[in-house]
Amino acid sequence: MKTIDDLDVAGRRVFVRADLNVPLEGGTITDDGRIRAAVPTITRLAEAGARVVVASHLGRPKGAPDPEFSLAPVARRLGELLGREVAFASDTVGESARSTVGGLADGQVAVLENLRFNAGETSKDDSERGAFADRLAGLADLYVGDGFGAVHRRHASVYDLPARLPHAAGDLIATEVGVLRKLTDDVERPYAVVLGGAKVSDKLGVIEHLLERADRILVGGGMAYTFLRAQGHEIGSSLLQEDQVPAVQGYLKRAAERGVEFVLPVDVVAAAGFPDLGAKAPTEHTTVPADAIPAELMGLDIGPRSRELYAAKLADAATVFWNGPMGVFEHPDYAGGTRAVARALVDSPAFTVVGGGDSAAAVRILGFDEKAFGHISTGGGASLEYLEGKTLPGLAALED
Numbered sequence: 345m346k347t348i349d350d351l352d353v354a355g356r357r358v359f360v361r362a363d364l365n366v367p368l369e370g371g372t373i374t375d376d377g378r379i380r381a382a383v384p385t386i387t388r389l390a391e392a393g394a395r396v397v398v399a400s401h402l403g404r405p406k407g408a409p410d411p412e413f414s415l416a417p418v419a420r421r422l423g424e425l426l427g428r429e430v431a432f433a434s435d436t437v438g439e440s441a442r443s444t445v446g447g448l449a450d451g452q453v454a455v456l457e458n459l460r461f462n463a464g465e466t467s468k469d470d471s472e473r474g475a476f477a478d479r480l481a482g483l484a485d486l487y488v489g490d491g492f493g494a495v496h497r498r499h500a501s502v503y504d505l506p507a508r509l510p511h512a513a514g515d516l517i518a519t520e521v522g523v524l525r526k527l528t529d530d531v532e533r534p535y536a537v538v539l540g541g542a543k544v545s546d547k548l549g550v551i552e553h554l555l556e557r558a559d560r561i562l563v564g565g566g567m568a569y570t571f572l573r574a575q576g577h578e579i580g581s582s583l584l585q586e587d588q589v590p591a592v593q594g595y596l597k598r599a600a601e602r603g604v605e606f607v608l609p610v611d612v613v614a615a616a617g618f619p620d621l622g623a624k625a626p627t628e629h630t631t632v633p634a635d636a637i638p639a640e641l642m643g644l645d646i647g648p649r650s651r652e653l654y655a656a657k658l659a660d661a662a663t664v665f666w667n668g669p670m671g672v673f674e675h676p677d678y679a680g681g682t683r684a685v686a687r688a689l690v691d692s693p694a695f696t697v698v699g700g701g702d703s704a705a706a707v708r709i710l711g712f713d714e715k716a717f718g719h720i721s722t723g724g725g726a727s728l729e730y731l732e733g734k735t736l737p738g739l740a741a742l743e744d
């Protein structure tokens with residue numbers, strides 16, 4: 345893979361595909377980790393005299409402009425972190441983008457509006473994606489792929505655009521791949537993996553691969569309930585990926601055959617509904633056994649006995665990979681499980697890797713020092729798919 349050093353960027357328009365998909369609450373960025381992670385590459389390019397055109401997705405808008413998902417607050421924060429002025433285009437490939445990019449002088453930076461305001465970005469149709477990539481290519485001379493968190497997406501700006509421009513990997517991608525490779529090549533054992541979060545369908549598939557690699561798999565967050573269901577338990581109104589239940593039953597069986605230990609919650613913190621994450625007002629909640637969640641309740645965190653169990657199961661690991669919060673950590677009533685797992689990792693002498701936009705945000709929002717972890721990856725789904733050994737479209741596209 346080429347790096348920025350292989351490109352002659354001075355005076356050229358350089359398209360940087362970053363992953364600036366940060367958590368927002370009411371237009372306020374609650375964790376700017378992914379923006380900070382994008383700074384080194386952008387700074388290096390600007391200092392080398394490039395005209396830097398930064399692009400990213402934010403959230404999952406439906407292929408049309410939606411003010412809730414505007415990158416404008418992200419562009420402002422990027423400017424503060426870079427300590428330089430950042431121009432903002434109010435569209436992605438339209439008049440505003442063309443004039444904003446056209447107005448850049450050497451060393452200046454612009455951010456385009458959310459790539460996913462255009463249906464072509466995420467289209468499954470090659471020609472629709474290609475047509476959008478052609479329009480993006482018209483805005484730049486060179487391409488730098490640096491959005492590690494999105495490299496598992498076969499999207500126009502990630503996959504099709506680098507085929508249209510001379511390209512290289514940015515510093516973030518180079519660092520991320522360097523660290524994750526350590527977990528695929530020669531991992532130190534016992535190797536424990538902690539999985540949680542809400543993107544259950546995206547992440548269940550990785551378990552198939554982990555069964556061949558990990559010694560112990562701890563499951564929490566929204567993912568745990570599909571497992572509890574697969575064991576035949578009542579899970580109330582908790583998050584469930586019903587169509588995956590047979591597959592999960594297969595994973596549990598294979599794990600038993602292979603001697604891989606699955607650790608599931610023994611108790612959960614549950615409530616009548618999903619909490620209001622805006623107000624964060626105290627909610628009514630209760631701790632119930634994980635094998636008997638009342639029909640009217642929804643599991644929102646792993647309970648106190650599970651936290652102790654998980655900490656004990658992590659204590660003797662030599663390597664830990666953690667993706668996905670253990671509960672709805674954004675609300676204080678349901679942050680205890682995520683805090684307990686973070687604490688267990690901080691206290692552990694193991695090589696610890698935390699992957700995922702929300703997982704990394706959780707660690708910082710809960711007040712842990714990033715330096716207490718071996719590596720905090722900006723990629724959730726991306727790091728999991730990397731560990732799975734899959735060919736990631738955004739990395740394959742950067743190869744020569």
Ligand SMILES: Nc1ncnc2c1ncn2[C@@H]1O[C@H](COP(=O)(O)OP(=O)(O)OP(=O)(O)O)[C@@H](O)[C@H]1O
Binds near residue numbers: 541544673
């Ligand atoms: N029991 C639960 N029910 C519903 N949602 C949950 C539950 N536990 C955790 N979550 C939610 O999961 C979300 C994070 O999941 P996600 O899979 O996106 O994590 P990530 O891998 O760190 O991020 P990404 O893949 O986006 O980089 C949080 O917003 C949290 O509130």
Ligand SMILES: O=C(O)[C@H](O)COP(=O)(O)O
Binds near residue numbers: 365403493497723725
């Ligand atoms: O948060 C993430 O995992 C990345 O930014 C990718 O977002 P996506 O899951 O919406 O494609």
